[in-house]
Amino acid sequence: xxxxxxxxxxxxxxxxxxxxxxxxxxxxxxxxxxxxxxxxxxxxxxxxxxxxxxxxxxxxxxxxxxxxxxxxxxxxxxxxxxxxxxxxxxxxxxxxxxxxxxxxxxxxxxxxxxxxxxxxxxxxxxxxxxxxxxxxxxxxxxxxxxxxxxxxxxxxxxxxxxxxxxxxxxxxxxxxxxxxxxxxxxxxxxxxxxxxxxxxxxxxxxxxxxxxxxxxxxxxxxxxxxxxxxxxxxxxxxxxxxxxxxxxxxxxxxxxxxxxxxxxxxxxxxxxxxxxxxxxxxxxxxxxxxxxxxxxxxxxxxxxxxxxxxxxxxxxxxxxxxxxxxxx
Amino acid sequence: xxxxxxxxxxxxxxxxxxxxxxxxxxxxxxxxxxxxxxxxxxxxxxxxxxxxxxxxxxxxxxxxxxxxxxxxxxxxxxxxxxxxxxxxxxxxxxxxxxxxxxxxxxxxxxxxxxxxxxxxxxxxxxxxxxxxxxxxxxxxxxxxxxxxxxxxxxxxxxxxxxxxxxxxxxxxxxxxxxxxxxxxxxxxxxxxxxxxxxxxxxxxxxxxxxxxxxxxxxxxxxxxxxxxxxxxxxxxxxxxxxxxxxxxxxxxxxxxxxxxxxxxxxxxxxxxxxxxxxxxxxxxxxxxxxxxxxxxxxxxxxxxxxxxxxxxxxxxxxxxxxxxxxxxxxxxxx
Numbered sequence: 001x002x003x004x005x006x007x008x009x010x011x012x013x014x015x016x017x018x019x020x021x022x023x024x025x026x027x028x029x030x031x032x033x034x035x036x037x038x039x040x041x042x043x044x045x046x047x048x049x050x051x052x053x054x055x056x057x058x059x060x061x062x063x064x065x066x067x068x069x070x071x072x073x074x075x076x077x078x079x080x081x082x083x084x085x086x087x088x089x090x091x092x093x094x095x096x097x098x099x100x101x102x103x104x105x106x107x108x109x110x111x112x113x114x115x116x117x118x119x120x121x122x123x124x125x126x127x128x129x130x131x132x133x134x135x136x137x138x139x140x141x142x143x144x145x146x147x148x149x150x151x152x153x154x155x156x157x158x159x160x161x162x163x164x165x166x167x168x169x170x171x172x173x174x175x176x177x178x179x180x181x182x183x184x185x186x187x188x189x190x191x192x193x194x195x196x197x198x199x200x201x202x203x204x205x206x207x208x209x210x211x212x213x214x215x216x217x218x219x220x221x222x223x224x225x226x227x228x229x230x231x232x233x234x235x236x237x238x239x240x241x242x243x244x245x246x247x248x249x250x251x252x253x254x255x256x257x258x259x260x261x262x263x264x265x266x267x268x269x270x271x272x273x274x275x276x277x278x279x280x281x282x283x284x285x286x287x288x289x290x291x292x293x294x295x296x297x298x299x300x301x302x303x304x305x306x307x308x309x310x311x312x313x314x315x316x317x318x319x320x321x322x323x324x325x326x327x328x
Numbered sequence: 329x330x331x332x333x334x335x336x337x338x339x340x341x342x343x344x345x346x347x348x349x350x351x352x353x354x355x356x357x358x359x360x361x362x363x364x365x366x367x368x369x370x371x372x373x374x375x376x377x378x379x380x381x382x383x384x385x386x387x388x389x390x391x392x393x394x395x396x397x398x399x400x401x402x403x404x405x406x407x408x409x410x411x412x413x414x415x416x417x418x419x420x421x422x423x424x425x426x427x428x429x430x431x432x433x434x435x436x437x438x439x440x441x442x443x444x445x446x447x448x449x450x451x452x453x454x455x456x457x458x459x460x461x462x463x464x465x466x467x468x469x470x471x472x473x474x475x476x477x478x479x480x481x482x483x484x485x486x487x488x489x490x491x492x493x494x495x496x497x498x499x500x501x502x503x504x505x506x507x508x509x510x511x512x513x514x515x516x517x518x519x520x521x522x523x524x525x526x527x528x529x530x531x532x533x534x535x536x537x538x539x540x541x542x543x544x545x546x547x548x549x550x551x552x553x554x555x556x557x558x559x560x561x562x563x564x565x566x567x568x569x570x571x572x573x574x575x576x577x578x579x580x581x582x583x584x585x586x587x588x589x590x591x592x593x594x595x596x597x598x599x600x601x602x603x604x605x606x607x608x609x610x611x612x613x614x615x616x617x618x619x620x621x622x623x624x625x626x627x628x629x630x631x632x633x634x635x636x637x638x639x640x641x642x643x644x645x646x647x648x649x650x651x652x653x654x655x656x657x658x659x660x661x662x
Binding site for chain 1: 449
């Protein structure tokens with residue numbers, strides 16, 4: 001009562017009465033008032049926070065992305081390109097935190113450069129394969145007329161021998177793409193689409209199965225009885241309910257994409273040899289495995305950490321996006 | 329009173345494909361020539377045992393299936409042969425309440441968005457107007473409007489069914505198909521939901537097709553009752569006539585199976601008719617009358633000629649040779 005200008009302090013006896021009365025009403029229906037308009041995304045975040053693994057995974061993934069993206073600002077990227085024969089095959093030191101390779105290039109700088117490419121390839125290829133897989137899966141599951149054709153198409157892709165197919169794709173499209181977009185972007189596009197186009201089949205099959213079960217559920221029938229057209233039944237009722245399997249295959253897809261990219265680079269079909277990616281670094285380290293095992297260790301642990309953290313984030317997101325699990 | 333809904337000779341056959349080439353080898357005659365009409369503001373009960381085609385009939389009337397044959401007139405508009413694309417504009421007149429309130433609500437949508445879906449599809453109300461309409465509907469069906477942002481799994485079965493009813497009411501329909509709306513609910517909740525449906529009928533002038541296998545509940549809510557057996561309506565009559573003096577032997581058997589709630593009267597008042605055998609497959613119904621394989625009063629003619637569904641007394645329809653003068657006196661043969 002000392003300071004009347006403080007909005008929290010009661011001004012007079014009458015006002016106190018009003019506050020008390022309204023407090024009593026609040027107390028009578030506390031639950032009802034708390035369910036007002038609250039953003040759904042806040043609920044999602046609340047649930048996500050309760051998943052410890054997902055939080056740690058998100059932190060690790062963001063840290064890796066930050067190092068890879070912002071690292072070159074503090075660590076000279078030239079160190080990873082210039083060879084320095086006198087400082088070759090060095091171990092860990094302050095000057096070279098991850099050591100140097102057989103040409104004396106700084107492995108830390110090469111890891112950062114390689115991470116940018118590998119993460120970009122992994123995320124983009126995963127995105128592409130999930131989009132294609134979901135599209136084909138939903139169309140095949142929902143529209144009976146398309147089912148046979150689309151699933152045979154999926155079987156066709158599953159039966160194709162991947163390596164020769166990738167070889168042919170690279171041979172056919174490397175030159176025109178590099179001519180149009182330049183070496184780096186051209187090969188990036190080529191690898192991303194090659195991986196995306198050859199890895200969507202599992203997603204498509206899983207999604208189709210889920211959609212087949214889902215479209216017989218009564219709420220889809222209810223939507224049709226309202227007169228909702230098929231495209232909105234799909235976006236409003238089907239897609240949100242097949243989110244979990246899509247999320248799982250997406251997280252697994254990133255790992256496969258990074259590893260496929262490294263296999264391609266290893267075969268000389270991916271990025272040029274002097275262009276570092278995590279897969280490339282891994283394969284470069286293999287001949288020196290006995291003398292310098294740490295050279296395989298660093299890219300290996302980076303790939304594993306990314307895959308693991310994304311898996312946990314995907315798991316947490318799946319739970320957080322499901323209203324039945326949320327708030328439990 | 330004029331009929332709001334007229335169904336004539338409705339047939340819904342589902343093809344059976346078999347073999348390597350998926351050739352059509354037959355059809356499940358889920359609904360095989362059903363005729364009825366529903367007056368404005370009336371409740372027609374549709375009863376029958378599991379698998380007799382009640383639900384299919386209800387869905388076919390709303391054209392959730394592409395029907396095989398027949399004519400459906402709702403509010404003067406023939407919808408039996410209209411392509412699905414053009415039906416959209418007619419959907420607001422006719423709505424449906426589903427059997428399983430758990431399955432008929434999308435688990436990932438809030439109650440507010442579930443009830444607003446018909447409004448999103450058919451009106452261009454502003455966001456605030458939609459919210460207001462949804463709140464009004466929730467009041468109407470006895471849900472607290474504060475539950476707007478909750479999800480279906482947070483509700484009890486009865487409350488979920490109210491959500492389903494609110495969604496069906498959103499566009500001010502005139503005709504609602506209630507597809508066993510109480511079958512999945514507790515007995516105490518059943519009464520609440522049925523009373524709500526009756527209340528809404530009185531205040532909004534709704535017309536119901538009430539599908540159920542609960543004969544007592546149908547007796548409570550329906551004005552007229554149609555009895556289905558193996559894809560056909562065998563008897564259609566005003567409620568009291570049907571329950572007091574059933575014309576068709578199948579109706580008699582059904583009614584005799586209703587349990588007597590008073591233990592003092594149980595087993596005394598009526599004789600139970602226990603039907604022998606199983607329901608024939610709807611893919612391969614018997615020749616003649618569909619019921620001839622199990623009928624306690626079967627005659628020779630029943631195995632040869634399918635009885636016509638006709639008016640045997642004013643307002644009472646039945647498909648049975650027992651009520652045809654031509655075959656009177658032939659007497660039962662089994």
